[in-house]
Structure formats: C-alpha cells, structure tokens
Amino acid sequence: MTDWKTILAGADDEYLAGLSNKGTVKRAHKDRETTPCEILDTGDQGINVKLGEEELLIAPVLAESRCSCPSRSICRHIVQAILVLKDMYEAGEGGIKEEKKEKSEALPSEELWQAVLEIGNQKIIRALGMKKLGEVLGQIRAGKRADIARSSTVLVELPDSELQVKFLLPLEYSSCTCKKKEFCAHRAAAALWCRMEAGTLRLEEFEKEEEEPKADLNRIREKAGEMKAALEDILASGLSRTSSQSADTLERLAVISHNEGLASFEDAFRSLQNGYEVYFSRSSSVNAAGLMDESARLYEQICRLSRVKTDGELRNLGGVFHMDYEPAGDMELIGITAEAFQSRNGYQGE
Ligand SMILES: [Zn+2]
Numbered sequence: 335m336t337d338w339k340t341i342l343a344g345a346d347d348e349y350l351a352g353l354s355n356k357g358t359v360k361r362a363h364k365d366r367e368t369t370p371c372e373i374l375d376t377g378d379q380g381i382n383v384k385l386g387e388e389e390l391l392i393a394p395v396l397a398e399s400r401c402s403c404p405s406r407s408i409c410r411h412i413v414q415a416i417l418v419l420k421d422m423y424e425a426g427e428g429g430i431k432e433e434k435k436e437k438s439e440a441l442p443s444e445e446l447w448q449a450v451l452e453i454g455n456q457k458i459i460r461a462l463g464m465k466k467l468g469e470v471l472g473q474i475r476a477g478k479r480a481d482i483a484r485s486s487t488v489l490v491e492l493p494d495s496e497l498q499v500k501f502l503l504p505l506e507y508s509s510c511t512c513k514k515k516e517f518c519a520h521r522a523a524a525a526l527w528c529r530m531e532a533g534t535l536r537l538e539e540f541e542k543e544e545e546e547p548k549a550d551l552n553r554i555r556e557k558a559g560e561m562k563a564a565l566e567d568i569l570a571s572g573l574s575r576t577s578s579q580s581a582d583t584l585e586r587l588a589v590i591s592h593n594e595g596l597a598s599f600e601d602a603f604r605s606l607q608n609g610y611e612v613y614f615s616r617s618s619s620v621n622a623a624g625l626m627d628e629s630a631r632l633y634e635q636i637c638r639l640s641r642v643k644t645d646g647e648l649r650n651l652g653g654v655f656h657m658d659y660e661p662a663g664d665m666e667l668i669g670i671t672a673e674a675f676q677s678r679n680g681y682q683g684e
C-alpha cells in the first residue's frame with residue numbers, strides 16, 4: 335500500500351517549486367479554477383489522472399510522475415494534479431480535514447534532513463575533488479557558515495558563493511543553481527554544511543583524505559645526496575675559479591627540487607643560480623661574501639634534508655608549493671608605510 339497521504343502531505347508549494355519552479359506552481363494554482371481534473375484510478379504504478387486534455391500518472395515518487403504533454407520536466411499539469419490530490423487526501427474520506435495537519439507536514443522534512451545528513455563520505459569526496467574539499471574545510475576552519483533554510487525542502491546558500499542548493503526527496507531530484515543534473519560539487523559542499531549545522535560533521539574523516547600522499551623519504555635523502563655532492567663541487571673550486579657551468583648545475587638542482595616537491599630548495603637554488611650569473615657577468619653589484627653566505631646556508635639545509643626522518647620534518651624543510659589559497663578568516667590591515675622591493679629572483683613590488 336502506498337501511503338499517499340504522507341507523500342502528498344510533504345508536497346507543499348515549496349517542495350513543488352523545487353521539482354519545477356515557482357512560476358509553474360503559481361500557474362498550476364491558477365489553472366485549478368478553469369481546468370477540470372478527474373481521478374481515473376489508483377494502481378501500483380500510481381494514480382491516473384485526466385486533466386483537461388492531458389493524461390497523467392502521478393507516481394509515488396512524485397518527481398517521477400508523467401504527463402502526456404510535450405514537456406520533459408515536471409509540468410504545470412503534474413503540479414496541478416498533485417495539488418488536487420493533496421487536498422483530496424487531506425480532506426479525508428468524509429471530506430473533513432483531519433486534525434494535526436502540521437504534524438504530518440513536519441515529517442517529510444525530518445526524513446529529508448536525515449537523508450541529506452546520510453549522504454556518504456565517498457560520494458561527497460568524489461563530487462568535490464581534493465581541491466574543492468580543501469576549500470570547504472578551509473572555510474569551515476575559518477568559521478564560515480552556510481545559510482540553511484529547512485522546510486519541506488532544505489535550501490543551502492553556500493558561503494562566498496552565489497550558488498544555492500535545494501535538497502528534496504528523493505535526493506536525486508535536488509537542484510542546484512549551477513543547473514547541473516548530477517550530484518555536483520555544490521551539492522556535495524551543501525551536504526557538508528548541513529552536517530556542520532546538525533553537529534554531525536567529523537572533520538577528521540575528511541582531513542585524512544586531504545593529507546598529501548606519503549613522501550618517499552629514502553628517495554628524498556638520495557636526491558639530497560646528489561645536491562650535496564654537486565654543491566660541494568662548486569664550493570670546492572672557490573668562487574674566483576668557479577666555471578660558468580655552475581649556473582647550469584644550479585639550474586638542474588632547482589629542477590630536481592621542483593620535481594621532488596621541495597619548494598624552498600627550488601627557490602634557494604634559483605636564487606643562487608641568479609647570483610652566480612650576475613657574478614659571471616662581472617656586474618659591479620656582486621656581493622661575493624653574500625653569495626658565499628647564501629651557498630653555505632643552502633648547503634646546511636641540504637645536509638639536514640639528507641638526514642630527514644619524518645614527513646613533518648620534510649614539510650618544514652621543503653616547504654609547499656602554494657597553488658591555491660584557502661580562506662583563513664578575516665583580517666584587518668592598517669597601512670603604516672610603503673617600501674619598494676626587488677628580489678634577486680626578479681620579484682618586485684611594493
Ligand atoms: Zn503536462
């Protein structure tokens with residue numbers, strides 16, 4: 335037996351607007367005054383309805399209802415038929431509206447809320463991808479919150495975004511203002527925000543996904559050995575006898591650093607390479623002591639890298655490439671003074 339009373343009780347205007355849109359629901363209300371509606375029969379598939387010239391099947395999963403008109407989506411006929419059926423079932427057999435109407439309307443919303451909260455972790459992670467997952471976790475850690483309105487639908491306004499996600503039952507019929515039909519990244523983010531609201535979000539379940547793959551420390555130590563040997567060669571020949579090939583060697587070491595994800599080493603090698611190039615061009619701005627100081631400091635870092643034992647240690651030494659920015663809360667800046675700078679790597683600004 336299909337519990338039509340409960341199904342239809344959840345189909346208020348808000349829900350129907352979720353299936354179609356506000357205009358269609360308005361139109362359907364208006365059409366009730368003019369278009370006759372006849373209930374033909376009720377079967378396993380649903381309720382057959384004749385509405386004006388159209389023939390409809392209202393399915394127990396309302397969103398799967400069909401109409402004979404050319405529309406491929408939930409048309410105004412379907413919405414009108416649902417409105418008529420809803421009034422009928424609410425009126426009960428004797429045509430008397432039953433008590434506790436509000437209570438039966440509150441039920442589907444709770445069911446929907448539970449369904450949203452139970453959207454699986456893997457589904458959320460797959461739809462978001464690592465990059466967007468990191469962004470949402472960053473927003474959560476920065477104390478942002480989504481606006482969530484619960485009724486027969488769950489409406490989620492994503493923070494720092496114009497997009498809105500509307501969940502409804504069954505969840506496959508939920509919509510997003512990005513217009514995608516499938517479970518998009520926004521729906522996934524909205525599901526996380528709902529868990530946050532309900533207090534059921536366990537950040538650590540997602541944070542472990544966020545972690546970078548474990549580095550191969552043996553390989554890093556081996557590469558550090560290569561760097562160390564190459565830099566020793568350069569240092570052993572002394573600055574005045576260093577060949578111009580040194581700059582090429584340093585360039586090669588910068589590339590190795592990049593490929594191993596060692597951001598700060600790449601930066602240091604490029605800076606040193608630049609220093610050597612300036613030195614070979616016999617520019618007057620060369621500061622030989624500064625160059626040696628820089629080389630010695632880099633050498634010391636490489637020695638530490640060649641003994642690295644943990645991932646955390648490696649992260650501290652190697653740094654990270656900042657491809658993306660994560661929100662980190664709001665900050666107020668007060669300008670005091672400005673100074674122009676130009677780094678040896680060519681960065682300049684104020
Ligand atoms: Zn239709």
Ligand SMILES: [Zn+2]
Nearest residue numbers: 510512518520
């Ligand atoms: Zn979307």
